Amino acid sequence: MTPETNQQEEEEEREITARFSTDELVKGWQEREPKQPCATPVIVFGARTDLGRVRENNEDKFDFYEPEDPTILATRGSFYAVADGMGGHAAGQIASELALKNMLAAYYNSVADDVPSALREAVTISNDTVFNIAAMIPGRTGMGTTLTVLIVIEDRCFVAQVGDSRAYLIRNGEIRQVTEDHSWVAEQVRRGGMTEEEAEASPYRNVITRCIGTQRDTVPDIFDEDAMEEDVWVLCSDGLSGHVHADEILKIAGSHCPSEVSRQLIELANSRGGRDNITTMIVKIKEVIK
Numbered sequence: 001m002t003p004e005t006n007q008q009e010e011e012e013e014r015e016i017t018a019r020f021s022t023d024e025l026v027k028g029w030q031e032r033e034p035k036q037p038c039a040t041p042v043i044v045f046g047a048r049t050d051l052g053r054v055r056e057n058n059e060d061k062f063d064f065y066e067p068e069d070p071t072i073l074a075t076r077g078s079f080y081a082v083a084d085g086m087g088g089h090a091a092g093q094i095a096s097e098l099a100l101k102n103m104l105a106a107y108y109n110s111v112a113d114d115v116p117s118a119l120r121e122a123v124t125i126s127n128d129t130v131f132n133i134a135a136m137i138p139g140r141t142g143m144g145t146t147l148t149v150l151i152v153i154e155d156r157c158f159v160a161q162v163g164d165s166r167a168y169l170i171r172n173g174e175i176r177q178v179t180e181d182h183s184w185v186a187e188q189v190r191r192g193g194m195t196e197e198e199a200e201a202s203p204y205r206n207v208i209t210r211c212i213g214t215q216r217d218t219v220p221d222i223f224d225e226d227a228m229e230e231d232v233w234v235l236c237s238d239g240l241s242g243h244v245h246a247d248e249i250l251k252i253a254g255s256h257c258p259s260e261v262s263r264q265l266i267e268l269a270n271s272r273g274g275r276d277n278i279t280t281m282i283v284k285i286k287e288v289i290k
Helices: 003-016 070-075 091-109 115-136 184-191 196-201 246-253 258-271
Strands: 040-050 060-065 078-086 147-153 156-162 166-171 174-177 221-226 232-236 278-289
Touching (some): 040 078, 040 258, 070 147, 091 147, 115 147, 147 166, 147 232, 166 246, 174 246, 232 258, 246 258, 258 278
Antiparallel strands (some): 040 278, 060 078, 156 221, 166 174, 166 232, 232 278
């Protein structure tokens, strides 16, 4: 490798991972009329990402943003997200970082009238960014990432999802997977062509049918739920769900604070092989003040 080539690659890395400012993040709301939230969720969360026992680099990433401005809280709420990159030679790591960074900025910059529209717009921008960089830079072809985003706004929750990273909701002592995996085996299960047990053992279980960055266009699934006191949301990459079942998540999440839940879930996944990077984000709604 020549010094010129090395310098060019370093410049590309700096350009791709440049940070944005908080002022830029919310520039779309600077001239909006002031607004007060009709309800204020009190949230505590914990998050953790781990290399696992097999991989040599971590392509998972999580991010969050909890604004203090009442108008932003009333119109866009708080943001929590997990991404699981793919592509090899650090491309997956770059894809997950790019996706979350652009998703976060685009969501809060959007002037769409409703949360689902803002989420779809932000996913489109995030996908365009990853796709275009993958096309421009040698060695980045085919890079992509899953993306699962939770928005907690007033007394509602919205989830945007592309890929097979999951969002679970724990409520009243029960756990439910809110998202649907965009994977080949999951689609076979939904069509009745494969059982859950067969899907878990399939050599094609890691084949993703929809993600950020690998195609010109992608469309997220959008889900919405009431925000209720004592709800616990679990966002995770498949490094967790591939090793730990939902009932085990429920048992651990019902007994500990979010930070400890996140730690114990990752330790459990690692004890069972840790075949992939593992990321967990636990978001607990302690109360909703109206």
